[in-house]
Amino acid sequence: MDDDTPDEVIAELKSRPIGGWGVAQIAAGTGLAVYAMWAGILQPGFRKVPLKLQVPYIPASRAQVQNVMTLLRGRQGGLVDLGSGDGRIVLEAHQHGFIPAVGYELNPWLVRLARFYAWRAGHHGKVSYRREDLWKVDLTKCKNVTVFLAPSVLSLLQEKLEAELPDDALVVAGRFPFPDWKPCIIEGHGVDRAWAYSVQEQRQHTVNKNNLTATESFTVN
Ligand SMILES: C[S@@+](CC[C@H](N)C(=O)[O-])C[C@H]1O[C@@H](n2cnc3c(N)ncnc32)[C@H](O)[C@@H]1O
Incomplete structure (x- = not known):
């Protein structure tokens, strides 16, 4: 031994x-x-999402949520938070009168947590948290959209939003602005800043930009 x-x-x-x-x-x-x-x-639930499109969970601060709500003032109808985390923006939006308020989130733990917070706040059944990939959500009927995502995905998301949202939709981005869009209002400072974008204006900017590019290439040739 x-x-x-x-x-x-x-x-x-x-x-x-x-x-x-x-x-x-x-x-x-x-x-x-x-x-x-x-x-x-x-990151459970993210196995089918390409690595470059994966965004980690970093919850919005109280000030960020307030800035988003300020930018949404006067708006009505439903609201969608793309990548809703623990559901804080959806819950706040519901409390500000947005119906339906829906969050799309791939992480099942966060979806459960969001439902628990909604239940604890007495709003169970009034807000909706869906475990779905935000890239596959049909946005054609959404009037108000919020996003707290990473700069690496915002360029691609711009294209999806511009292709699908109705003209009268408003998009509010927190923490990072969209790279090519022009905000109509900005609220807050530093990391708490949030940007609001009118979809109709973005479409007009894109048309103008494309016309300018076409004219320039015509002049050069
Ligand atoms: C920065 S956190 C923001 C959470 C929440 N909106 C907030 O402000 O507190 C981004 C969230 O998006 C989720 N997410 C990332 N990619 C996603 C996708 N393709 N589909 C659904 N959710 C996604 C992440 O799991 C994460 O919870």
């Missing part, structure tokens, strides 16, 4: 060279553990 003490075993392990194969095994094991944590706990 081997009667080495734990100290002796550790000393022997320390004295053994790890070697290339050992390093590869440690790296693979660590990578697998990090991936399991990312896929299972932090």
